[in-house]
Amino acid sequence: MTRAEVFEKLTEVFQDVFDDESIELSETTTASDIEDWDSLMHINLVSATEDEFDLEFEMKDILELKNVGTFVDLILRELGE
Amino acid sequence: MNEYTYADIEIGTKHDFSVTVTEDMMDKFLSVSGDCNPLHCSTEYAQEQGFQDRVVYGMLTASLYSTLVGVHLPGKFALFQELETNFRNPVFIGDTLTVSGEVTEKRDNFKRITIKSTIKNQNGKTVSKATIKAGVLK
Numbered sequence: 001m002t003r004a005e006v007f008e009k010l011t012e013v014f015q016d017v018f019d020d021e022s023i024e025l026s027e028t029t030t031a032s033d034i035e036d037w038d039s040l041m042h043i044n045l046v047s048a049t050e051d052e053f054d055l056e057f058e059m060k061d062i063l064e065l066k067n068v069g070t071f072v073d074l075i076l077r078e079l080g081e
Numbered sequence: 082m083n084e085y086t087y088a089d090i091e092i093g094t095k096h097d098f099s100v101t102v103t104e105d106m107m108d109k110f111l112s113v114s115g116d117c118n119p120l121h122c123s124t125e126y127a128q129e130q131g132f133q134d135r136v137v138y139g140m141l142t143a144s145l146y147s148t149l150v151g152v153h154l155p156g157k158f159a160l161f162q163e164l165e166t167n168f169r170n171p172v173f174i175g176d177t178l179t180v181s182g183e184v185t186e187k188r189d190n191f192k193r194i195t196i197k198s199t200i201k202n203q204n205g206k207t208v209s210k211a212t213i214k215a216g217v218l219k
Contacts, residue, residue, distance in 0.1 A: 040162055043191050059190045 006075050009052060010068070017041065017048050027069035053079065083156030087192040087217040090184055096153040097181035100145060102137050104174050110141045137172035142200060142209050149182045149198060150215050160216035162193070170208045177203040182213070192217045 007025065015023050018036055031037040037045070049071075050056055055078045065071050083096070111117060119126035120136050127135045143166050150159045172178065179201050186195035193216050200209040 043162070043193065047188055047191070047193075057190055062190060 001076070001079055003072060003076065006053075006072050006079075010049065010072060010075070013048050013052050014045065017045050025068045027067065027072075029068040030066070049075070055079070082152050083154065084158065085155035085217070086158060086219045087155075087187075087194075090155060090187065090194055090217065092184055092187060094154065095181065095183040096149065097179055098148070098153060099177055099179045100148075101177045102141070102172060102174055106141060107135070107137065107174060110138050110144075114138070114140070116140075132171060132173075134173050137174065137176070139168040139209070142168065142172050142178065143211070145178065145180045145200060146182075146198060146211050146213060149180050150196065150213060154182050154184070154196060155194070155215065155217050158218040160218055161213070162216055163214040164211055165213075166209055166211035168209055170202075170206055172202065172208050176208075178208065 011023065011025050014025060014034070015021050018034065018041070023034065031042065046057060046062055053075055055075065057074065057078065061074055065074065085094070107121065111122065116138060120130060120132070121127075121138050122135065124135050127133075143164070146164060146166065147161065150161050180198065181201070182196045182198040184194050185197050187193070193214060196211075196213040196215065198211045198213060199207055200211075201207050
């Protein structure tokens with residue numbers, strides 16, 4: 001899977017979790033850019049991403065995420081890409 | 082009160098308990114919520130709307146999900162996070178409600194469990210169903 005493909009799928013996850021089809025992601029998107037992205041929604045977001053990509057993230061990796069770009073890096077790493 | 086830790090819980094872990102709804106519970110809910118809608122407060126109005134008697138507040142019934150999670154499953158170490166629920170059939174004062182919950186999912190990285198729950202009355206009729214997500218603090 002390419003970075004662009006992961007980005008596209010992740011965007012769909014965000015749109016579904018936040019129930020907002022207008023959400024657009026960039027490499028530098030953080031929680032401060034999306035209303036309602038609080039700690040509870042973060043759990044829902046990570047869980048939905050795990051389901052979408054059929055992955056299971058370690059907590060230490062989740063805690064190191066800085067923005068959407070590093071999240072995509074993590075997904076690609078876990079996919080073995 | 083149960084004290085399940087995250088490690089204690091397995092997919093399939095279940096608990097249930099029963100409660101009989103009283104007029105005092107309705108009075109207390111009115112006092113807390115301020116919901117003075119006549120469907121819950123007036124027998125005459127409720128019967129005019131086609132119900133046998135005052136209808137018990139849906140959220141009073143749903144408050145029993147808090148009991149399920151906070152007291153029984155997982156109990157002391159619960160952190161109630163999400164609830165999706167519905168009110169399928171009316172509940173009346175004097176009804177005995179049985180709340181049943183079963184763990185259907187565990188997320189190890191967040192120590193989070195999903196519980197599917199149903200509430201049935203004394204006749205076995207489902208009055209509410211819920212999907213609950215709860216963290217387990219220990």
